Amino acid sequence: MIRYEMDEKLLRYTFGDHPPVAEVPPGSVLVTNTQDCFAGAVRTVDDLPSAVCPAFNPVTGPFFVPGAEPGDTLALHFRTIEPSRNWGMSSTFPHFGALTTTHTTAMLHPPLEERVWKYDIDVAAGTIQFRARRSDHTFTLPMDPMLGTVGVAPAAGEARATIVPDAHGGNLDTPEIRPGTTVYLGVNVPGALFAFGDGHARQGYGEVCGVGVETAMNVTVAVDLIKGTPTPWPRIETDDRLISIGAARPLEDAYRISQHDLITWVAGLTGLETLDAYQLISQAGTAAPGNVCDPNYTMHAAVAKSIIPGLNGYDGVHENLKNLQP
Incomplete structure (x- = not known):
């Protein structure tokens, strides 16, 4: 078993242009931890992400897999993905999300306001608590922990922002990357250089507002390498x-x-x-x-x-x- 304690100073915001933080041979089990998309900077409903976050969506890694070469497939089996704290944060952004004006969806009306919600997380009960910001309504939701971002270094020497999903993985933001799943990624560079983060206590399909219930995670992942078998998409x-x-x-x-x-x-x-x-x-x-x-x-x-x-x-x-x- 390989243990790597996340170093806040080594959190990365791109795939493909960083040296590895550790070596994880095929057949190994890695135990580590991750941050949320805010890098833990958003802690109260008064912490506007635009004011407290210099960047978004950090990942833990990259990890070097000996023997991995372009044309191989990396297999990551996520055994555990468990919140490491009892709270999570979500937000709306003025120019980010499915139902607001963005730089590519130009509208004459004003963008949505930036607003933050805080959720209580009860790991033992397997629940999270939603509290409305403009009323007294509360709702209990089932916890469904997942990782929003899992990827390897892209091909052709490219560096990609961690918020971008593509053939190398990245910010896939699918609730299907939950405990018990195996993710397959095509290897593009020697060592694969995989990384992951962006923990969500739960997220709806489509992530319509652009932000899940963001929280830090403890993660256990089993790693293998499938030689000579390419995988074109995650x-x-x-x-x-x-x-x-x-x-x-x-x-x-x-x-x-x-x-x-x-x-x-x-x-x-x-x-x-x-x-x-x-x-x-x-x-x-x-x-x-x-x-x-x-x-x-x-x-x-x-x-x-x-x-x-x-x-x-x-x-x-x-x-x-x-x-x-x-």
Whole structure:
């Protein structure tokens, strides 16, 4: 087991241009911790992110995986993702979110106000508490911890801001990256250089206001490397589903990418001809947005393993990592 204690001074805001903070060989279990998208600077409803945050969306890492080369696939099985504090923060921004004017969606009306909400987190009970800012209403929501950002270094020497989702991963903001999932990412540089962060105690599909219930996380992840097998877009495997993620603007293209990847993935796993796989996923698949607010939007396409008996990705890596001993 490898333990790495997050160093606040080494939190990163880009993928692809930083030296590794630690080495994590294939077959290892990494225990570490992460920050929220505000780097812990937003603590009260009076802390406006624009005033207290010099940057957004830090990640822990990058971690170097010996033997990883372009054309391989990195497998990250998230065993635990658990809030490390009893509070979380969310907000609206004047020019960020699905329902406000932005730099690419020009409107004549004023942008939304910047406003902050604080949530109480009860890890033992598995709940979070919403409190309205303009009334006395409160609501108890089930906790559903996830990581908004998981990625590797991009290809071609590129550095990408952590808030941008793309083929390398990044700020995917899908609630599907929760405990018990395996994330597959194509390796673009020697060592893969993976990193993650942006903990959410929960987030709705689409992340409509642009911000989940942001909180710091303790994370345990099992790591493996699949040699000689490329993965074109981020993929997720759970005990009962295969999921492909697409990231682009407009949202229709993110949808198309995710559907195309799932169809070709299932065709390769089953031996189905492409149009037969297209027909099968058209009738059996599901789709949902990850985010519709980031520089790229994300969509995921999923199919239940029960539809196709024996369907497993990457020759059982998900099951192997679940059972990997530290």
